[in-house]
Amino acid sequence: MKNEKYNYYTVSSVKSEMKIRFDNLREFARFLDNHNIRALFSYQADGEPHPLFAATHKGGLLEQSSMGFASIEDFQKALQRGFSTAEDYYGSLELGSHTTSAEDYLMLKNAGITDKEKYNEIKDKGYMDGFAKYKTMAEKPGPPIIWESANSLFEYSKVGDFSDFKEMEDALLKGFNQQGDYLIAMGKEYKTAQDYEEGQAGGYINGQEYYIAKDAKALNRKDFLRYIDLFSLNLPELTADEKVLIILLSKLPENKRVSVSKIEELHKTAIKEYLSDEGTLPPWFTSKLEGRKEYIEFFANCDVAKKYGIWDADGEFLETKTLQARKVVIDASNVAHNSKNGVTTKPLLKNIIRLVEELKLNGFIEIKALADASLKHKIADPELMPQLKELIEYTECPAETPADIFIIGYVKRVHCLLVSNDTFKEWKLQDPWVAHNIDYYRLTFMINSDSVILPDVQKK
Secondary structure: OOOOOEEEEEOOOOOOOEEEOOHHHHHHHHHHHHHOOOOOEEOOOOOOOOOOEEEEOOOOOEEEEOOOOOOOHHHHHHHHOOOHHHHHHHHHHHHOOOOOOOOHHHHHHOOOOHHHHHHHHHHHHHHHHHOOOHHHHOOOOOOOOOOOOHHHHHHHHHHHHOOOOHHHHEEEEEOOOOHHHHHHHHHHHOHHHHHHHHHHHOOOOOHHHHHHHHOOOOOHHHHHHHHHHOEEEEEOOOHHHHHHHHHHHHHHHOOOOEEHHHHHHHHHHHHHOOOOOOOOOOOOOOOOOOOOHHHHHHHHHHHHHHHHEEEEOOOEEEEEHHHHHEEEEEEEHHHHOOOOOOOOOOOHHHHHHHHHHHHHOOOOEEEEEEEOHHHEEEEEEEEOOOOEEHOOOOEEEOOOHHHHHHHHHHHHHHHHHHHEOOOOOHHHHOOOOHHHHHHHHOOEEOOOOOOOOOOOOOOO
């Protein structure tokens, strides 16, 4: 046979008066290299379990058992990879493992892996390298996991339905034992299995909600939504109870005189909505209004409160302003699609223009409209768009995003009036704030051939 380093010749027997037998193949190969011997004989001697390698040197015969190796080169490659026997070295080659260490091969051998396809799968999916990391993962919370080999690690991953070691490693380090839970949690932006379990128990939709709620020290999702409703007011200078009072003021009837005592009573009732099941306020709920004195100071000094009413210091009452003093947002798509005599027609910008004109005739000044991005492609009178934009601020919401999201968000933040015949039934099922509050701010309308009617608006 031919090899890169030595030339081998198979013979039936070798005879010599002087024979030298080496202790091992390593010494035999070292002697050959030191004396630049390249011609080797291979033969089977009586009583020897393996063929012998032999070479002649200065009239003598050098010989050494092959130990089952087909060549000296194979023996040297086996040494480099840590193999001590030819059986294990060639067994690794049969698996297609030309780079696997002896330690890894023996683990596979002891685990009973003799199938080349299974070996390739274990290797290609990272379980050979991953086995070296198992101690780190075994330190995760919970009962320790002990893997005896790359194969047992691979078999464990199959139980958890993991696609490869990298995925399983990340999942286990985060506390997940099943791919399904891991993928769902990662899709919902959770960081660990514990966070995911707590988030599920708290009713949170995703990790983003959960982590914001956790930072805010919200008790559960219901409490978190109340926190967000107050946070959306964008009034960082006010305490939580002051924000609740602002919301209360935005719901009071127009042109009414409301005493401090009545406001205090209504306010305390409103705060009860924020109590936990144990009857205590959540940790995030800050308070400042403790008595009559604090309420009076609030009305006298808070600019936001002044938007909803005029404080009479002498009489100690708040006179609520008219609706016309409030901001108004128009549900543009709903108004444009207004039906006439029960017959649905193409949406009309003309409807919005007539409604805006009616609002202005009734004293409303701050008016804006929010519309679906698709509305402009459906209207029957697009030529009126410049005229509408001259009258009010007209905003199109991002494509493929319902305008309702932005409309509800705007009303939440500003507590303005909303002109729409939409009852937001579906949103009331999804969002407790909409269910409890949207009807306080919604103004209905009718558009006939000769008039626009706003039943909730008192003529000026």
